[in-house]
Amino acid sequence: MARTDGGANLSQAVRSFAKFVDKYLPTLGVDPADARLDGRKVDLVEVIHVWEEDLRQHHGLRSNSPYEKANCLLTLIEQRALKDPSMPEALRVRSQAPTAYPTYKSEPLDEFSNAERIALRDAARNAIRSLEARLARGRELLERGVDPQVGGWHEPANLLWAATRPSLLTGKVLEPQFRQNVLSWPEPVKALLPTAPDGTLLKRGFRYLVAELGRLLYPTEADLQAFRVLLMLGMSDTSPEELHQFQLSDMEFTDGGVRLVQRKMRAHRVRADLHPDPEQAAEAEAQEFTGDGAWTVPGLLRRLLAVTELSRTVFPDADPWLFLAVERRYRGVLEAKLAGFRDRERRFGGWIAEQRDAAGKPLKISEPHEIRRLRKTTKVVRAVALGGTVSDLAGDDHHVEVYRMHYAHGTTAHILAGQSINRAQKWVFDRMTTPARPVLVTEEAEQHLEVTEVAEDLGLDAEQAKALRTGELDMGLVNCRNPWDSPHRNDAKVCHVAPAMCMLCRNAVVFTSQIPRLLLLSDHIEHMRANLAPRHWQALWGRQAAALAEVFEECADLVPAARREIAELGLRLDLPLGMRTEFDR
Known part of the structure; x- marks a missing residue:
């Protein structure tokens, strides 16, 4: 832990705890000198607990200082416990437990619209x-x-x-x-x-x-903020910290664009990304390039280097930072340093306050004015453009879990997810509320089915009309326009649910000569109503019963004759053996 800051946090935690012990133990009538890691006169576990509560009250609910100090102290005690067997067991166990108060987790920043x-x-x-x-x-x-x-x-x-x-x-x-x-x-x-x-x-x-x-000669920190904004919007895989730490040695312009070496200190990772330059690609294909191409990442970097060229010439001893700003410093002399973007007027929010829109009015940008929101905005733009799964959207600069916790919560992501859910629900509801119904062909239309105008009115082509007329597409209950285009399967094979689902199929075609079959099916469905629970019957036969009722309503004058035909000829359902077992049970 000391390698990252030289032990500053560790020593600060020890001093804070020692000062608290000197103040707290005398109130209990106990000598602070008796507080020892290897002693048993003072219950240090209880003292540490009271110290954490005091830190919490002193620093506030949104501060991480109580966690950091307590974690440092417990870490040191745990390391001591590994070498000192005389340490009390209660203190040893406490050092291995987490702190009383975890780190504060604020609400994640939302992206800009x-x-x-x-x-x-x-x-x-x-x-x-x-x-x-x-x-x-x-x-x-x-x-x-x-x-x-x-x-x-x-x-x-x-x-x-x-x-x-x-x-x-x-x-x-x-x-x-x-x-x-x-x-x-x-x-x-x-x-x-x-x-x-x-x-x-x-x-x-x-x-x-x-x-x-x-x-008049050099860009200031406020001037460089504009480059920072555009580069953040153009580089979805770069954090503000990585961009701020760029030096000239981290950039290499090639024929295809610019190669940037990025260092993510928190992840202890160094990577190189190539940002293509469409301007150079177009120039390679044509003698004259008509576009500007200056707002791409390579174009912005070239413009940034151009405006800071004189700064680097006049101040050769300045460090080769990409964001090199020249300001009048404390001694009243112009100096070139890395733009800090920390002063109130030079921060991202201060820059926004100085900008105006095309009408000359101040920009209306939602708060907080955090530069980190630009990174989330580029992630959202990438998500909208690419779509796909979370693993596709996370990119190469962090893990899927990081994307889920810090980026997928944004307003745009929620809107896109809601739109996807709404589309899926609409598709389901449309299929449920607007079920397909068979096409009823009257006796007169059946006689002229092969006439082009009649077939087109029924949504049929010449071959389908001829096949229907000769009975080639009779599925047992009704006819079918195309048994190889079933809505109940995704492949191009013949329908496997006919004739049981024909009354709920968009391909079904009913001739008036088939009305007796449908009446027999309707009788069987009504018989099953008495044998099944209402919910079960509705799930199995409810929609088919509704479809049959619509057909009978359209040809109500033919139903009595069909009933007499059933009685005189002793008709019954003519179905395959496998389908009959389904209907008869």
Whole structure:
């Protein structure tokens, strides 16, 4: 445990417990010196329990400090118990048990909505365009600049020249060159200070002049936030911590794009990912490429390196961080350092507050303004695009369980899951509430079944009409349009449930000459109603009874004649032996 922080957490836990013992034991009339791991005068198990409660009250319910300190202390005691047999057994057992209070688990962050994602993307792109335009103006002005000690300090171009030699651009150097009253400064220099829309100066003084001169040449932390936003939206397999720690040595531009070496410190894992560049692929196929391709990951990295190129030239001793920001630091001098994104105005939320939409209104982005929500947003976009199982959506940068606990809870994932469930339920309900019914062919239509217009009205083709007319498709109860297209099986084999399920099949075709068969089946179903429990009868015969009732209603005038035919000819159900056993029991 000490290898990660040099033992700081362990020593802090020991000091915290020792201070509590010195304060708590005298209230019980016990000398704190009697509190020993190998002693039995003080019940340290009880003292540790009271100490954990005190930590809980002191740090609050949402703090993990009580868990971390108690876990460190118990770990040290457990290690001691392995070597010291004189330690009390109760203390030994307590050291092997978990802490009294586990870590605090806050509500997982939800992703940004798709509208918010697009708004952040567009705002970041506009911010980068503004940054590049500002730097272009500054560097164009810089080309005309000379040493202000020779050309004068009242020329903005010369002041920018001094900004490339930061030691020449400090308040102490500038103070003798200008009057104390800012309003008396030369107009070109005064125009460099930030102003309100009506021209009123918002900030005055040399510190702001130095900062504004730096902004004309170098990107600040606030400027780099836009690149951070777009890269997070474009790299679904990169965490904010990994992106923040990128250095120039971690990037390698190839013919196919850019290869990035990513280090996930919490997982102790290093991996390399290749982000393809569609612009280069298109250029390889055509002589002239008409698209910009600048908002891809390789394009963003190239633009980021371009805007920070002068920063690396002027500050060669700065560490080669990808997010290298130049700010006026505490000594009043421009310095280049890794963008921390920690100050309130430079955090992700502060950046959002400064952005405007196309109508000039502040962006409406749901809180909290956490950069980690961007990573979840990219995961959700990937899930929507790919679909599939959780293992497909988890990707290669974490396990399925991590995805389930930290990403699958999001609003979009719940909506997609709900839509899938609704579609499945609708399909089932449609099949239950709108069952297929046979097609009833009247006696007149049966005589002209092979006529094209009549067959088309019944949904039949010429071959089916001919086969039906000759009795080739008689299934025992009714006819069938296509026995090889049964809705009760997925393969292309002949239907295996005919004639028992014919009355519930979309392929069934009923001729009026088959009405006596259907009446016999209806009589048998009514006979079974008296022999079966109502719920059982409804499950076996309810839907078929309803389908038969609809057929008899359509041809009510033919039913009496069919009844007489059954009585005169002594008809009975003509079914295969296997189906008869089903009907007769």
